[in-house]
Amino acid sequence: MSPRTRLEAAAKEDRQHELVLAAFNQIAARGFEGLRTREVAAEVGLNIATLHYYFPTKEALIRGVVDEAMRRFRSTLEPHGSPADQLRTHLRAVRQLLRTDPKLRAVMGELALRSARDQAIAGILRGTNDAWYKTLRGLLRRAAKAGHLRPDLDTDDVAALIVAALTSMMLPTVSKADRIDQTFRQLERMLGVSGRTGPP
Amino acid sequence: MSPRTRLEAAAKEDRQHELVLAAFNQIAARGFEGLRTREVAAEVGLNIATLHYYFPTKEALIRGVVDEAMRRFRSTLEPHGSPADQLRTHLRAVRQLLRTDPKLRAVMGELALRSARDQAIAGILRGTNDAWYKTLRGLLRRAAKAGHLRPDLDTDDVAALIVAALTSMMLPTVSKADRIDQTFRQLERMLGVSGRTGPP
């Protein structure tokens, strides 16, 4: 039977989300390699059997984690601010994300690796990645048209470079703070958006 | 007991290397998540117990794989050719590596992720990464001094950007051929090394 009230449905979804968050944390901390359903259930204070009440299989739980990660990541990608600022704002948003949500960074890295062996994840990640690339490309083209960009830049290739550079930051090794700073600085310099925070 | 002759020692090392290569392949194909010592032994035609004769633990075998990966990767990083060409040659070498040795790419990705949970790997990878960064920075500084670089480029930041961009290619998801091509093209354009293959 379906839940009788919207409240009950929400309660169920809440529990599911709790479990997804716990799994999310576990993956961030120990990777897919170390993801244990019992640990996830325990983190929420539930019995392992109860976890299976909400998610029939471990795989289903992982799908939930994928959705959660995508949700968070995509929200970062959406352009914000006035068109002229969007490019710089975008870079800052990603930089901010890396600082604020290191778990998301770790999970995104895990997903990227897993996509080699999981077609479902591969599809989803490819979609997100393409969306990201196209968003950036759009911003760059508009900026170029408005004359805010150095005329010798190939907008599409620059978009690819930016996506590549930022993607590498999902990997823990490279994420040394100063190296990240350097990379961002160089990207901003390349785009000519470094200093200004808005129109004078 | 230690091997009595140099020949025997060499034979032992050969077997060990065989096992390391098999493990390397397994990790490339199935990730750490799917690495099974039994599979590794079977790939070499050995019993699982014999594997433990050569490597006391799974972890020891993994250390062997790490060494192998580093060896291969570092050899790519070494500067080749005349100083003027080294920058372009380096980019080409990495590009070539991605094409020629996709397994190394996959293993490097796995190692990068694992470094979050394995301090030993983290240390090794950080070392390699720093070496890479410093190599590139050196090349860039020399090129700048020789006037082969656009004067407005900050050599150190560019080095960081290049390392970041190339590192992202260890992740399977992003590795769409045309996106990779775009990224390389943009890097070469940025460095002004795109067309020329040598001094006029």
Added chain:
Amino acid sequence: MSPRTRLEAAAKEDRQHELVLAAFNQIAARGFEGLRTREVAAEVGLNIATLHYYFPTKEALIRGVVDEAMRRFRSTLEPHGSPADQLRTHLRAVRQLLRTDPKLRAVMGELALRSARDQAIAGILRGTNDAWYKTLRGLLRRAAKAGHLRPDLDTDDVAALIVAALTSMMLPTVSKADRIDQTFRQLERMLGVSGRTGPP
């Protein structure tokens, strides 16, 4: 609390019977091995917890199934028709039962096997079996006295043989249609009741 009105009591019994029938079907389809209380409840459109309201334990539900099976089976055994015909009629009734109610056949087989481990079922089944044997023996003795039987037959032993032969048909393997036909034919021939359908 006990149900306050006869109507309520009847309603409760109806629900219980529904559940018993569902369990009966499940056992027929998947055996005791595959009997799942959740499936039973679902088949009636009830929650698993509600099933436990009507039957405190799985075992109690099974008792209900045993009763149901016995009720159906015993009703087949009751003599019908004129005394002269009863013997032939009895065989025909069993044959008919095997055709009409294959689920009962399957459940009887399951119960027979389970009786080895379940004294309660063993007792009930022994009772039914004895009743069957005695019914048949009575019919045979009366037929013998009336001269309707070949004088060289030992009525009691024949009764045992008939019960044995018919019992085997509860097992699915042996139940090849033509082998069943042969067996019935031979039994009727042995009793000399094959052709006639009644007195001339």
Added chain:
Amino acid sequence: MSPRTRLEAAAKEDRQHELVLAAFNQIAARGFEGLRTREVAAEVGLNIATLHYYFPTKEALIRGVVDEAMRRFRSTLEPHGSPADQLRTHLRAVRQLLRTDPKLRAVMGELALRSARDQAIAGILRGTNDAWYKTLRGLLRRAAKAGHLRPDLDTDDVAALIVAALTSMMLPTVSKADRIDQTFRQLERMLGVSGRTGPP
């Protein structure tokens, strides 16, 4: 690698057989419903993991039990003695089997029931059953030709009846000693093989 000596191969087969026998006993005692691999391993004094070294799955172990049961049962069916005696000898052999090997009886019953849900078992059991029927039919036809049988008996139908009657004895419920005796007596009487133990 394959075992190096015939002795080692035999040792492995011995262990496997030990496990099959333990499983056989468990099924006889608790039915398929109560078959637990851990119990089987314990009965042989092995760890559960070791059981899986010899049999990859529970199902594989069960196949072993099926083979064992068939081997035992078929050896009973083979005709023994001089042609004239074979019919009586066969009945006695089955009777003997029921007394000597009550576990086999129980396992055969379990297999018969399981065949409804397991096509592999169904096929095997059907084969054994047909072989049994044909063996008996052959004996009866030869006995009829030799004039050792009452001329009014239909050999084929009698064969079907005998198989049915004896099959029922695999079910525990019906197996009351005196009822079994009666059935055998009646079968022998019907065949005219009751008294004599051989040619005068």
Added chain:
DNA sequence: AATGAATGAGAGTTCATTCAT
């Protein structure tokens, strides 16, 4: 009378590791 949520106990299976030979 009915249910969603929760659980303890246990199932089959997997895997790195050990040890006698």
Added chain:
DNA sequence: AATGAATGAACTCTCATTCAT
């Protein structure tokens, strides 16, 4: 050097049962 056999610990998943509502 090499192996067959063995194991402890752990894994995911299942199921009858309970309880507050």
